[in-house]
Amino acid sequence: MKNLLEYMGFERERYHTVWISGSEGEKFAAEMTGVVEDALRLGPCRKMRDETWAI
Amino acid sequence: MKSFAKSAITVVLDRLAEQTRTYVPMRDGVTSNFSPWSERRASDLALNSLNTTFSPKGIVFPQTERLYDFAVDGQRADISGTHAETGENILFGARACDRKAFAALDQVFLRRGYVDTNYKARRDGLTVIGRDCLQPGPFCFCDSMGVDPMGADGADVLLHETTEEFGWEPLTEKGQALTLRLNDLLTEKELIRPESAGCRLEVNVAGLPEKLRGMFDSPVWDELSTFCMNCGVCTYICPVCHCFDIQVMNNGSSGCRFRCWDSCMYPEYNLMAGGHNPREGKRDRFRNRFLHKLEFFQERYGSFGCSGCGRCLVTCPHSLNMVLVINRLGEVKVDAS
Amino acid sequence: MGDLTPEVQRIAGNLLSQGQVDLVLGWAKAPSNGQSVPACIRQAEQAGRLIFDQYCIHNLATGLLDHRDSSERIGIFVKGCDSRGIVRLAEDGQFPRERLYIVGICCPGMKDQAACDRAASGLFGETAGDSELAGKCRQCAHPNPVIYDELLGDQQPPFLNDVRFSDVQRIEAMGIGERGEFFSQIFSKCIRCYACRNICVACNCRQCIFDETRPQWVGRSTSAADNMMYHAFRAMHVAGRCVECGECERVCPAGLPLMLLNRKLIKDIDQLFGPYEAGLSLEEGARPPLSSYRVEDPDPFVR
Structure with missing residues (x-):
């Protein structure tokens, strides 16, 4: 999936797969922070977005 | 008659497109479509091709059309922005079959009580420049469906084609208005209008709607639909098919409502709110499509829901098509009792 | 012949x-x-x-x-x-x-x-x-x-006069922005007739997610985003099971090069799980690579 998305032109960092057990709250928090940081760094994804459909 | 040389076609199109978006048949990779003249290269101009892969119905009835936006804030809901396009467009080089299809769409969207605002706005803003069809293709059968390939129906201007020239015959006020714009490009010339070669493919539809009334339960529908895969190709490339759905794009507290083409071939097309699907199998959906075009449409509007453009003949993945179906239906013997 | x-x-x-x-x-x-x-x-x-x-x-x-x-x-x-x-x-x-x-x-x-x-x-x-x-x-x-x-009939030589993955490699060589633009162009032409799905032998689900309305997984508009979702979903769903018959491309009325997605996944599966061609032999209990699990399967995507 990651490879396919990158192939279609989406940055790798936009897609995450992480193994987190139900007891690993701290890891979950850290990963989510990472996801947000990655997304903020990359900025809004305008790819495959048709401007006439902007809401 | 007023006319312009074929070699001057780009000059004429440039002039038209200066003020008004002008859709012309254009090649697009392995397909062709009516596209705005200004957006494409002149080398893609496909005036010599027969019917475009996709019909021009999208100009007056877009595949996806935003209807209005909404925003929700607590107990308040705002509706804004109706997106109906009121601008003017020109359709250049529409053949008789596609113009006949517009007439069928007009029946549905304008003539039977309810007037579809968006459709009307687009239709009123459209000037249709028709053209003679001298050499119908190997898959054309418009004359069997009551269409004259050289007729002027549905055109604001009709182009008469000769070897070197396009004759320019304005037929309506809209057509006159365009003539004024092109006046210095048109010259007065005596043109001899060639005869059309006519369609090689023929179907016999005489008495078909009446016959079909007794054929709802005929086993022929099972036979014909055996290899139909229920994809929507035929419905989407058909210039007459006009079914649509209204859906919502929801973005949390705001969104928009839009209309999009739908196809009677899809299982969810017939799905009812309670979960019942009256046309569950592909036989039922296939039968509905052809009965609609050949029987119901005729009963309600007095014409067939097919203009004989032949697009389905070259597009169906399993080579099922209108001609094959009409011929087979014609062969079937119906028990009069 | x-x-x-x-x-x-x-x-x-x-x-x-x-x-x-x-x-x-x-x-x-x-x-x-x-x-x-x-x-x-x-x-x-x-x-x-x-x-x-x-x-x-x-x-x-x-x-x-x-x-x-x-x-x-x-x-x-x-x-x-x-x-x-x-x-x-x-x-x-x-x-x-x-x-x-x-x-x-x-x-x-x-x-x-x-x-x-x-x-x-x-x-x-x-x-x-x-x-x-x-x-x-x-x-x-x-x-x-x-x-x-x-x-x-007589045994025929394979036609393959092109390298199987040459088109995929051409796309891979592009920059990420260029690739996005390339596929955006392709997907914007899709009319969502679903002919590619319906002709596909690997698309044999009785209920397809694209037909579901509650919930509706992929919107019905023909915007670039919804079209992209459709094609990415479908490519993933047939990944490892596509038999490369090319019917999807044949039936596409818009002439879209859909095998570019399927072959990319085949290429990656070849690299990750070893050479594999779907549907070459019928063996009891055999499963396509993405339908089976081995402890040693690579998982560079997961943290």
């Missing part, structure tokens, strides 16, 4: 008259315009309708799905690509091998009737593609049936 039509008719006639099968799927000529079309016959007397010529491009294996709930025995004519479709269905548990009598035909390469017809309709002027092999056949690695009860 000699004319196989008499053989096809004889075999079909025998199968039906001896009661070995209840129906036969093959090809016939449409009386209306002479196109080769899929045909289904149930009586031996109808066997004379069947033909085999260079326009029998349709993959009949997908048609078996209509019979998956019956108990009828079916005789079916298959080319190389179609036979891999049969393996696909059997492996996916959609159609039991036992109910089939498979007549394999070594395929000399087919012509695309629709493409020829489009050419004849004048769009491409004089360059009518009548003499040309269909696009999907030019990429064919397995023209000879891989599973059959009876085989017709």
Whole structure:
């Protein structure tokens, strides 16, 4: 999936797969922070977005 | 008659497109479509091709059309922005079959009580420049469906084609208005209008709607639909098919409502709110499509829901098509009792 | 290749008259315009309708799905690509091998009737593609049936005059922005007729997510975003199971190069899980790479 998305032109960092057990709250928090940081760094994804459909 | 040389076609199109978006048949990779003249290269101009892969119905009835936006804030809901396009467009080089299809769409969207605002706005803003069809293709059968390939129906201007020239015959006020714009490009010339070669493919539809009334339960529908895969190709490339759905794009507290083409071939097309699907199998959906075009449409509007453009003949993945179906239906013997 | 039509008719006639099968799927000529079309016959007397010529491009294996709930025995004519479709269905548990009598035909390469017809309709002027092999056949690695009860015709060499993944590599070599632009262009032309899905032998789910309304997984608008979602979903769903028959590209009215997505996934699966070609042989218990798990499977994507 990651490879396919990158192939279609989406940055790798936009897609995450992480193994987190139900007891690993701290890891979950850290990963989510990472996801947000990655997304903020990359900025809004305008790819495959048709401007006439902007809401 | 007023006319312009074929070699001057780009000059004429440039002039038209200066003020008004002008859709012309254009090649697009392995397909062709009516596209705005200004957006494409002149080398893609496909005036010599027969019917475009996709019909021009999208100009007056877009595949996806935003209807209005909404925003929700607590107990308040705002509706804004109706997106109906009121601008003017020109359709250049529409053949008789596609113009006949517009007439069928007009029946549905304008003539039977309810007037579809968006459709009307687009239709009123459209000037249709028709053209003679001298050499119908190997898959054309418009004359069997009551269409004259050289007729002027549905055109604001009709182009008469000769070897070197396009004759320019304005037929309506809209057509006159365009003539004024092109006046210095048109010259007065005596043109001899060639005869059309006519369609090689023929179907016999005489008495078909009446016959079909007794054929709802005929086993022929099972036979014909055996290899139909229920994809929507035929419905989407058909210039007459006009079914649509209204859906919502929801973005949390705001969104928009839009209309999009739908196809009677899809299982969810017939799905009812309670979960019942009256046309569950592909036989039922296939039968509905052809009965609609050949029987119901005729009963309600007095014409067939097919203009004989032949697009389905070259597009169906399993080579099922209108001609094959009409011929087979014609062969079937119906028990009069 | 000699004319196989008499053989096809004889075999079909025998199968039906001896009661070995209840129906036969093959090809016939449409009386209306002479196109080769899929045909289904149930009586031996109808066997004379069947033909085999260079326009029998349709993959009949997908048609078996209509019979998956019956108990009828079916005789079916298959080319190389179609036979891999049969393996696909059997492996996916959609159609039991036992109910089939498979007549394999070594395929000399087919012509695309629709493409020829489009050419004849004048769009491409004089360059009518009548003499040309269909696009999907030019990429064919397995023209000879891989599973059959009876085989017709002479073994054919693979066509593959192009490297299998050269198009994929061309895209991979692009920058990420350029790739996004490239696929955006492609997807914006999709009209969402679902012909690619419906013709696909790997798309054999009874209920497809694109038909679901509650919830609606993918929007119905033909915007670039919804179209992209559709194609990415579908590519992932057939990943590892695509038999490279190329039917999706053949039937696409917009002429989209859909195999670019499928081949990318095949290429990656080859690299990650070892060389694999879907639907080449039917083995008890065999599963496509993405349907099975081994502890040593690579997982660089997961943290």
